[in-house]
Amino acid sequence: GCNYHGQDSFGGWCTGPAGCFELPGLLMCGAMPGCSWEAAAPLAPAGAGQPAVPLADSIAASPASPPAAPPVAPASLSDGTCQGDGTPFGNPNCRFNPSESGCAWSPGCNWDGASHFGGWCSGSLNCVYTGQPNICPAMAGCHWVPATRPLNMTAEEEADASGAVQSWTAANDANARALAAATCFGDGSATQNVMCMYIPDPNMCMSTMGCNYHGQDSFGGWCTGPAGCFELPGLLMCGAMPGCSWEAAAPLAPAGAGQPAVPLADSIAASPASPPAAPPVAPASLSDGTCQGDGTPFGNPNCRFN
Secondary structure: OOOEOOEOOOOEEEEOOOOHHHOOOHHHHHHOOOOEEEEOOOEEOOOOOOOOEEHHHHHHHOOOOOOOOOOOOHHHHOOOOEEOOOOOOOOOOHHHOOOHHHHHOOOOOEEOOEOOOOEEEEOOOOOOOOOOOOOHHHOOOOEEEEOOOOOOHHHHHHHHHHHHHHHHHHHHHHHHHHHHHOOEEOOOOOOOOOOHHHOOOHHHHHOOOOOEEOOEOOOOEEEEOOOOHHHOOOHHHHHOOOOOEEEEOOOEEOOOOOOOOEEHHHHHHHOOOOOOOOOOOOHHHHOOOOOOOOOOOOOOOOHHHO
C-alpha cells in the first residue's frame, strides 16, 4: 500500500475500501469487491547483489549503472538454513525461520532446496508469497521454480523434535537460574504467580499480588488456592472466592517519617539499634500536592508512583 515517488516492489498497489491496501498482488486485489489495482512506475535494474533501486534515485546516483547480475543459482542454497529463492526479490522473512518444517511450509522459502510446495514462485516480491504452482505463472512477471531436493520427512521430524527439546531445555535452564537468584517468591503451589521470581526489586515484589519478599508483602498476606486465587489482593475478596484461602504475611517494619515501610528482616540487618519508628503521618499532613496512600505502613504502596 506504500510507494516511493510512485514506485514500489510489488509493481503497484491495491486501492479501494478499508483493507484493500493489504492485498499484495493484482490477482488478489482484482478478486476483492471494490478494490482496484494501480500500477507503479518502473524500477531500475538491480546491480550485482543489490536490490532494485527507484528509477529516480538510480539516475541521480549512477547514470551508467552496470547491468543486473544473474540470479543466484538454487544449488548455492544448500547450507542447511532457511532461504528464499536467492534473488534480490526473494522472501525476506525466510532467514528468520529457524525451523526446518516451518521453513519448508513457508511460501517462497526452502530448506536446503526442499519445500512442501514442491518449489517456490520467483520474479518479484509480488510473487514470493504464492505457494501454488498453478497460480504463480498466471501472475505478471512470476515463474515457478521446482525444488532442487525432495523432502526428507524423517530428518524434518527429527529436527523438529530436537528443536523442541532444545527450546524446552533453554526455558527450563532460564527458570532454574531465575529461581536460584530469586528473592521474590510466590506461594509455592502449582498455581502460584510464576512471575514473582523474575522481580528483582523488593518493593515491587511486595506490591505484586501473590508475591512475597522473604514472607513479607504490602497487602498483609496473599491469596492461595486454585488458579486465579493469587490475583485477589485482600482477605475479604480471597475468602469470598470458593477454594481460595488467605495466608498472612510476616510483619513489616514501621515506616519512618516520610519513608516507606521496610521489610523487617532488612530493617534489622541494616540497623540493629535503629531509633524508634516515628508515628504514622497524620492524614492532614498529606496535603503536599503529591499522590500518597493513607500514611500508615499498610497504605496502598503504589500511590507514590502515580
